[in-house]
Amino acid sequence: MVTREDVLQMARLSKLYIKEEELDALTRDMDNIIAFAETISAAQCEQTDFDNISNLSNVLREDVVLPSYSREEILKNAESQDEGYFLVKKRS
Amino acid sequence: METNFSKIKAAGRLLSSKQMSCEELTKRYLAAIEKENKTLNAYVRVTEEQALAAAKKADEKIMRGEVLLPLEGIPMSLKDNISTKNIETTCCSKILQGYTPIYNATVWELLQNQNAVLLGKTNMDEFAMGSSSETSCFGGSMNPHHTGHVAGGSSGGAASCVSGNLAVFGLGSDTGGSIRQPASFCGVVGLKPTYGAVSRYGLIAYASSFDQIGPITACVEDAALVFDAIARQDPLDSTSQGKKESASASLTKELKGMKIGIVKEYFEGIDKDVAAAMEKAMETYRHLGAELVECSIPELKYGLPVYYILACAEASSNLGRYDGIRYGYKVPHYEDINEMICKTRSEGFGAEVKHRILLGTYVLSAGYYDAYYKKAQNLRGVIVNAFQRVFDACDVILAPTVPMTAFERGQTQKDAVKTYQTDICTVPVNIAGLPAVSVPCGFDGKGLPIGLQLIGNHFQEAVILNAAYQFEGATRENGAFRSVEMGVAL
Numbered sequence: 001m002v003t004r005e006d007v008l009q010m011a012r013l014s015k016l017y018i019k020e021e022e023l024d025a026l027t028r029d030m031d032n033i034i035a036f037a038e039t040i041s042a043a044q045c046e047q048t049d050f051d052n053i054s055n056l057s058n059v060l061r062e063d064v065v066l067p068s069y070s071r072e073e074i075l076k077n078a079e080s081q082d083e084g085y086f087l088v089k090k091r092s
Numbered sequence: 093m094e095t096n097f098s099k100i101k102a103a104g105r106l107l108s109s110k111q112m113s114c115e116e117l118t119k120r121y122l123a124a125i126e127k128e129n130k131t132l133n134a135y136v137r138v139t140e141e142q143a144l145a146a147a148k149k150a151d152e153k154i155m156r157g158e159v160l161l162p163l164e165g166i167p168m169s170l171k172d173n174i175s176t177k178n179i180e181t182t183c184c185s186k187i188l189q190g191y192t193p194i195y196n197a198t199v200w201e202l203l204q205n206q207n208a209v210l211l212g213k214t215n216m217d218e219f220a221m222g223s224s225s226e227t228s229c230f231g232g233s234m235n236p237h238h239t240g241h242v243a244g245g246s247s248g249g250a251a252s253c254v255s256g257n258l259a260v261f262g263l264g265s266d267t268g269g270s271i272r273q274p275a276s277f278c279g280v281v282g283l284k285p286t287y288g289a290v291s292r293y294g295l296i297a298y299a300s301s302f303d304q305i306g307p308i309t310a311c312v313e314d315a316a317l318v319f320d321a322i323a324r325q326d327p328l329d330s331t332s333q334g335k336k337e338s339a340s341a342s343l344t345k346e347l348k349g350m351k352i353g354i355v356k357e358y359f360e361g362i363d364k365d366v367a368a369a370m371e372k373a374m375e376t377y378r379h380l381g382a383e384l385v386e387c388s389i390p391e392l393k394y395g396l397p398v399y400y401i402l403a404c405a406e407a408s409s410n411l412g413r414y415d416g417i418r419y420g421y422k423v424p425h426y427e428d429i430n431e432m433i434c435k436t437r438s439e440g441f442g443a444e445v446k447h448r449i450l451l452g453t454y455v456l457s458a459g460y461y462d463a464y465y466k467k468a469q470n471l472r473g474v475i476v477n478a479f480q481r482v483f484d485a486c487d488v489i490l491a492p493t494v495p496m497t498a499f500e501r502g503q504t505q506k507d508a509v510k511t512y513q514t515d516i517c518t519v520p521v522n523i524a525g526l527p528a529v530s531v532p533c534g535f536d537g538k539g540l541p542i543g544l545q546l547i548g549n550h551f552q553e554a555v556i557l558n559a560a561y562q563f564e565g566a567t568r569e570n571g572a573f574r575s576v577e578m579g580v581a582l
Contacts, residue, residue, distance in 0.1 A: 007450065033447075033451055039393075041463065041467070045471055053472070053476055056287070061330075080417075089428060089429055
């Protein structure tokens, strides 16, 4: 059973605001989905930790230093910046 | 069986025989987009300038008498979650409005190396979360076969533009069916490659252990040609493997003796017209010399909850990066950094995306992690093994792509669980990282296309594409396919 408090707690953790008028409908939807997800609780499976879907291994490149993006490019999409840094308002 | 349905080859012949310049071909597509996109809403951004520049390059090469590369000069589209340098890429979300990547996705880099002509970026469900493309901040993409119905999703725009002849091919992405389902709805071919076959570098992440980029095309041969062009090991994606069997060179193998698994769980509760089309498809395969093997994967009943738990968990983590600081939308007014991030995310994300973030956060949170996330992860292993059991006895699995045909506009927003259940035939493939292709196999009573899904073992793209190719050759002239009267005829 998902409660209004659960939804508010999840919203806090994921940095989302929920409007008071949306909360009941959202709680109901979440509860429906969780009830649906609940069907797996009856499933029997060994407690071995799942690792990999197809025995793939990572293919890693040589660890050599290569040129990367310039500071100007990285900052291009930031709305607020100052002297080559992202600008973020101080926490009050 | 040899077929001659390839639009990539038809366009290539027009260009190399100088019957039409690439500039003219490109302009025809741009004019068709101008005319039809109001109805289809397949493109969210048209890249006319880049397209004409690429066309000019191809024309110069033709004038010099040089041989064109397989995809050179071919007008195509990219889903809006595939990063394109200096071209806005938004995942059809308000939170990424105005974002122009500073690098290309590897798939686009590979296609650009062949000088493919990018017509534009295609519509999709916001962050690829949805089955109708209607969660897009630009509104849904419509079905060229019946514009009162959706193109499907999440790669709805990619399927719509290929079906409506507004691009020769498109790249989409498939996390739980997002290439195959719209391909099925729009009567075109959609290939979801094996996890690790195609680089995900530059694909804006939804659920990283499920996502794969693949082609949406007018026929099976074109899907093989595009797959061959994009399946590479990439130093920028360590999960990409670079398996090298050419899919397009494997298309003419006989099916005699091929064992096709009919997994009964895939056929439970499917629409009557879809069931009839599946029966006909099985009959076609018998005629082609394949042997049908009945089998069962009871574990498939856990497919949907396992998928939604794991995909939402990964999404909640992947979407944590959108904070308004480094790129994308940022609210204008706020008191402090916490309020800035919360307001930006609350205004920037649409309802479905917020739903999935909350759900993902829930299943990962203390107290619920073992019951949901860990259990689903273990069941993922169980489903992987169950598929391997079937592939011990069969070469491919035949199933419907979707249990129904295209939804009417506005139908999917009403009941989340019911909408999620329509993905029942597509998600198991992503859970197990398998390749699968959807190929048109008929129509329902309303004239809406039905798709046949062929699933293979890991890295067996050549096998499923050959099986699809033989089917297409045997059925296409007999009503399994109908081209739409709009866009550019090739």
